[in-house]
Each structure stands twice: as C-alpha cells, then as structure tokens.
Amino acid sequence: MAQDRRPAGRSERRAAGERKPREERWAQLLEVATQMFYEKGYDGASLQDIADRLGMLKGSLYYYIQSKEDLLFEVISEVHREGFAVVSSASQGPGDPLDRLERTIRAHVEHACRNLVPTAVFLHELESLPTARREEILGSGHAYQGVFRDLVAEAQRDGLARPDVDPRVAGLSILGSTNWVYRWFRADGPSTPEEIGVQLAAMAVHGVATAEVLAARGAVVGA
Structure with missing residues (x-):
C-alpha cells in the first residue's frame, strides 16, 4: 500500500508567503x-x-x-484507503476465520457509522470516475471486498463454513449489507455503532457457518 499519494498537479515548490503548510x-x-x-x-x-x-x-x-475529476479521485482514494486499513487490520490477529470475520464486520460497520459523510460520497460518487480510475482505487480483485471473501474461503477450508457457500457471493453480500448502514444510521438513534456491528456480524456468520459450528458457538455464548 505504500505509494506516493501526492495529488495530480501539485507543485513541488512551496509558494512564497503561503499562509498554511x-x-x-x-x-x-x-x-x-x-x-x-x-x-x-x-x-x-x-x-x-x-x-x-x-x-x-x-x-x-x-x-x-488539475481538474474537479482529480479532486474526486483523491477524495475517493482517501476514503477507500482509510477504510481498507481498518478492515485489513481487523482481519488479522488471533481467532479462527469466523472470529476474525465477525471482528472485521464490526470494525467496518463502526467505521462507516462514524464516517457517514465520506462513506456516502464514496458509495454515491465512485461511479462518476472513469473505469480506469475506479480500478486504480479499488485495486486488483477489489481488495476491500476481498478481505471478506478471503475470510469466508478460509473458514471453508477449516471446515467452519458450509461448502455450498460461494465466498465471492458471501463477500459481496456482507459488504453490501454493511455498507447500507450509512443510509439509516443516526447518531441519536436507538442503537450504537458497536451494537449494530455486533448484530450484523452475528447475522453474517450465521449465514455462512456450518450447523455444527453454530451449535458449538451457541453453547459457548450460553455457557
């Protein structure tokens, strides 16, 4: 992810008398x-x-x-970069793939709820960019979506997720449903970002895990 993110058209020179850095x-x-x-x-x-x-x-x-399109590209890139850092970090660390999937979903939801304006701009205006510039932001294989897809695939390999689940479809479904919180979440509403994240994560895991795993996880929760 390390790359030069200087926006197009920015001068290397510091303007004389520039008021702000x-x-x-x-x-x-x-x-x-x-x-x-x-x-x-x-x-x-x-x-x-x-x-x-x-x-x-x-x-x-x-x-x-150099243009308004350049500015939109930089705005969308920044939103994507910050969000990807959140989910990428959450997907790593301790726990089995379903534990990490839950943690990643919660992190994504909480981040979206606390950054409603940037999230809305990203989801509304990404299609305003030319295809090549959209692909430059999203990366090969849509890396953001791939975090969820890969966790589902890993859970399948470990026997934790049902073999009939398509990891790509599951990843798209999870990301689509969690992205939608920007439309209905309200800071003064009845649920906090954490509460919403927990519920959406639980529903997503319930949709992909095997019956045996769900029974075991339920027993642990109820213990």
Whole structure:
C-alpha cells in the first residue's frame, strides 16, 4: 500500500508567503471537497463552490489539482484507503476465520457509522470516475471486498463454513449489507455503532457457518 499519494498537479515548490503548510491546506481541501460532494453531489458541486468554502481563489486550487475529476479521485482514494486499513487490520490477529470475520464486520460497520459523510460520497460518487480510475482505487480483485471473501474461503477450508457457500457471493453480500448502514444510521438513534456491528456480524456468520459450528458457538455464548 505504500505509494506516493501526492495529488495530480501539485507543485513541488512551496509558494512564497503561503499562509498554511501545504499538507495542512491539502487536508483541508479534501475535507471541504468531501462535504461539498456530499451536499451537492459531484455534478452539482463546482470548484468555485469549494474555493468559496475554503475562502480562497478558484485559481489557487490548481496549485493542488488539475481538474474537479482529480479532486474526486483523491477524495475517493482517501476514503477507500482509510477504510481498507481498518478492515485489513481487523482481519488479522488471533481467532479462527469466523472470529476474525465477525471482528472485521464490526470494525467496518463502526467505521462507516462514524464516517457517514465520506462513506456516502464514496458509495454515491465512485461511479462518476472513469473505469480506469475506479480500478486504480479499488485495486486488483477489489481488495476491500476481498478481505471478506478471503475470510469466508478460509473458514471453508477449516471446515467452519458450509461448502455450498460461494465466498465471492458471501463477500459481496456482507459488504453490501454493511455498507447500507450509512443510509439509516443516526447518531441519536436507538442503537450504537458497536451494537449494530455486533448484530450484523452475528447475522453474517450465521449465514455462512456450518450447523455444527453454530451449535458449538451457541453453547459457548450460553455457557
């Protein structure tokens, strides 16, 4: 994952008299652009809108980017990179594949609930990018989705998941259902991100585990 993430069009030079360090201003630009794409959509938000919100001239944006598409690419890339780091970390460590699947789902749900605006922009606006740029973000084999797929496949190899389950379909189903929390989760709602994560993880595991494993896990929970 280590790679140079300088945005397209950014100068290597520090502008004389620049009020804020370049990286601080870039982070602010990404934050404001994310919010504007959320409020107006990619098509509705203009670079002028973003410059106005930042309190800078539109022309100054070209110090950091070459086009609005470049800016969307950087926003989407950042959301994907942060989310992938969360699920990749959660999928590793102790426990059998189903334990790690549960942990990964909980982490993904909690991250989405606490980052509703970036999550919404990612899910709404990814298709606004050209195919090649989408694939550059998602990676070969859709690495984010692959975390869930690979855990299901590993559980199958260990005899913990039913052999009739297609790991790819299971991964898509898990990611699709958990992504949807951004549409209905409310910070002042009846359930916390942790509670929602636990429930969605339990339902996902119940959908792929063998009957014997479910019985054993139920006995452990009820012990």
